[in-house]
Amino acid sequence: MEALAIGSAPPRPPGLALPPLTRHHHLLLHRSQTLAPRRLVASAPMDAAAAGAGRGGPVPPRCARAETDSEDAVATTSSPHSAEAEGAAEQGNGAPAPVADAAAAAAADVVGVDGIRIRRRPVTGPPVHYVGPFQFRLENEGNTPRNILERIVWDKEAEMKERRPLYMLKGPLENAPPVRDFFGALKASFDRTGLPALIAEVKKASPSRGVLREDFEPVQIAQTYEKNGAACLSVLTDAKYFQGSFDYLDAIRNAGVQCPLLCKEFIVDAWQLYYARLKGADAVLLIAAVLPDLDIKYMLKICKILGMAALVEVHDEREMDRVLGIDGVQLIGINNRNLETFQVDISNTKNLLEGERGQTIAQKGIIAVGESGLFTPEHISFVQSAGVKAVLVGESLIKQEDPGKAIAGLFGKDISPVSAA
């Protein structure tokens, strides 16, 4: 599979590194400090320990030992970007920066390394503090999620604290069902039909659309998707916002479905990769709006070791350029839905594949996947002419009485393997 990523990565486009801290940044910073003073004050000590851990160079020594829970904890993905943020507090000769610059570094962490706008965790604690003998309620803006993606990710980080230690996954991992070739299945389907390969999504609900299907039978839905020509399936595993479950992954596999399965999860921690694999996933989603480059690279390595494919999701030019700069990426999903605002615009796929970006994708043999908001054969041909070789579709299928039969309606023709035979 590696051989498909031909050529070396393009030079990192200018402007992707953290901008130098200028006077202008200080001004911006002071303004945000006024808005949410706690955010800055409290984030510095929290990040400092993690930042120290990541100082040693590009490959942190933190992956040296294996199979203890504490190693598992260092695979948690926040330290690299905290480290960069702290690094930004040192100026020129390496002397410690003035206090204001340290605050600027903390703010850079808040506004995001690699252009990531969401904050990975609440800065100081709960969103509301009860203060003093009079029970004042002090709302803490810095600790209130600003959008749904931030909310989901904060909850996911909290969920990670409840997980089983990594070493406990070792046995089940050894007994996990063999990995199937997700990338190959997409390619084969595209070659067979001349249409974008379908990744059909098994999704009960979403935060933007509510419950999509009351009588939700994941195994039946998966079976009808497969029968009607889906190349791969995407299975929502997030319980809180999508009413999904990791148990759907093994249930679908155990029922004999052959289509490779994408674990559709908000991955914030390497632990989730192992867990997805032992539940039978053949691929995972990595969201560039959530994960800094270092985390994506690290997780890609783990996926490779586990034999899983990774669908790296982007939703704007900046994320696309970041991901194109990472070696070994084979699948790039272009989400037409902005996960912060829920706005859907399928021309996003076209915009992100235009010009040099599209050429790089073609040269590297990457499959671009058009994601979200696809309802009609016109939509499918629109994203196909934009350059995608696969599409990820949920709502427009899952809401139909027979989601499998709906596939022919979506593509304007029957794409089931039987019809081709």
Ligand SMILES: O=P(O)(O)OC[C@@H](O)[C@@H](O)c1c[nH]c2ccccc12
């Ligand atoms: O239901 P739609 O509009 O066809 O979208 C499917 C899929 O693209 C969407 O569910 C999705 C894309 N990226 C995600 C990340 C997390 C959760 C869900 C998603």
